[in-house]
Amino acid sequence: MSRRNEILDRAGELFSTRGFHATSMRDLAEAVGLQGGSLYAHIASKEDLLFEIVNKAADAFLRQAELVPRDLEPEARLRALVRGHLEVIVRELPRAKVFFDEWRFLSQDYQRRIKERRDAYEAYFRETIATGIAQGLFPQQDARLASLFVLSALNWVYQWYHPDGPLGLEALSEQYANLILAALRNARPEPIAAPGSGS
Amino acid sequence: MSRRNEILDRAGELFSTRGFHATSMRDLAEAVGLQGGSLYAHIASKEDLLFEIVNKAADAFLRQAELVPRDLEPEARLRALVRGHLEVIVRELPRAKVFFDEWRFLSQDYQRRIKERRDAYEAYFRETIATGIAQGLFPQQDARLASLFVLSALNWVYQWYHPDGPLGLEALSEQYANLILAALRNARPEPIAAPGSGS
DNA sequence: CCTACCGATCGGTAGG
DNA sequence: CCTACCGATCGGTAGG
Structure with a gap:
């Protein structure tokens, strides 16, 4: 064992x-x-080995998301989700890399199982953002695209983060959360010309 | 040929x-x-083939960045950079995927050459953001981290974008640029307690 | 957990 | 551009 x-x-x-x-x-x-x-x-096989690694990473991400209290307001919830996501990447960098880069080499059946868990995870972000929009904390926008934006910014961190670099988990999480919340709070189109104001 | x-x-x-x-x-x-x-x-070899593909993608990204007029103000410049980046991903999705996912299988020497070009590309974003900060358009912040954030959000798009989906390049670019500019303009720590106001 | 082995497949080349 | 081939290596198994 x-x-x-x-x-x-x-x-x-x-x-x-x-x-x-x-x-x-x-x-x-x-x-x-x-x-x-x-x-x-x-x-059992090389592929089973890959699945176990990828699945363990999915465990880690989902566990973090489940730990975020349900009754937090959307902004605090999102901060906690961002922090949890980055914590998993920073703490389990190799597994996270395999999760993002190698999962596509799983067989169809294993891929489907991972995809289900990944979708469940993304739903935490999407629903938190949707709640924020519904409550008027964030302006009207596409919650799906917004959560893709947020998760994109978060996921890529595994590509450049170095655990022994100057940037610790705390500083990283706070600055990323600041940028993300600033984006969501203020994401609206450029000022639009008044109707009938010209071509 | x-x-x-x-x-x-x-x-x-x-x-x-x-x-x-x-x-x-x-x-x-x-x-x-x-x-x-x-x-x-x-x-010549399988690896040379990979290098040519990755290098062509680097060409495409750099060409887009070079096309952005030097005399644009930082926000408009950034919008154009965002639009150009997403255009390359959307237009040349397979090559972009290889660029992001497979470049690490190049030999050291080829990797170094790609890294140089990637660094030059990132500098377009970083310097535009730094200029925006210097001009007071964006609040004081770490331009390097901010550009990593922006490029992270942009790079990951190749993972989920479907060319025949409902989201066109124009809509995607505009919404992403809105989110990114909103983040940069408003990214500052939570309201800080006034000096001397407590523990 | 090792030794010895299986068939399959790999990137690449010679010679035409 | 094809045929035929090279040595190397692959994931996995049998039998102990």
Whole structure:
């Protein structure tokens, strides 16, 4: 069981740096101190291994979202969601990378299962934004596009964040949340010319 | 020369959907109507092929940025940069996907060359934002983090955008630019308690 | 958990 | 541009 988790962790690191298809089971075996064939005493297949890693990342994201109190007002809720999302990326960077980059190499069935969880996760953001719009905190706008915007800004962080860089989780989360809330609060079209004011 | 471009385009599509390492040269040969070995009459190696695709995407992004008039004010400049970026993604989705997802499988030397061009591209955004801050259009903030935020939101679009979906380039660009400008204009910490007003 | 092995497939080349 | 081939490596299994 401990061995199994060691394999999962190492695989997450290797898949995240070299990519799923460029990592051989022998690479992984060596990284964990086994012979190639011995891995199959612990895991069923390379693809199952990928699924477990991706699914663990989905666990982490969803757990954070579930932790956000239901009764928070939308802005505070969104702040907490942003903070939780970035925390998972910062804390579990290899797994998060695999989640974003390698999930597409899963078989259809596994992909469907991940997609369901990802959709459930996105709904936390979309519904929080929709509530904010309904309450008049944010101007009228497309909640779906707005949540895609927010999640886009958040997701890409795994591409450039360095855990030993100068930017800590706290500072990052606060500045990102500030930018996101500023966007949602003030996102409306440029001042529109008055009706009939010309071509 | 036409054959060569056909190979490049097909390779871009295959690499973007299946991934570089999961696409075999025989897959590509079949897609283009050749035998496996015959590809090497047109290209030097699989990796060179990847580099050409990624580099073409870099061309497209940089060309758009260079087209933005230097004398525009920062907000209009940023709008044009946003629009240009999304245009490349929407117009050349497969190449853009390869650019973002597969460039890491290039050899060190090729990676360095791409990184240089990517850095030059990011500088357009960062410097435009920095100018906006210097002119007082945007409140004081970290221009580097702000440009990472903006490019994060923009880059991820290739993950969810469907060219035949309801959202056209114009509507997408305008709404994204609105959100981004709203974020930059209003990104400041929560109202801070007046100095000396408490613990 | 290892040794030894399986068939399949890989990127690339020689020779025409 | 094709045929035929190269050595290397792949994920996975049998048998212990």
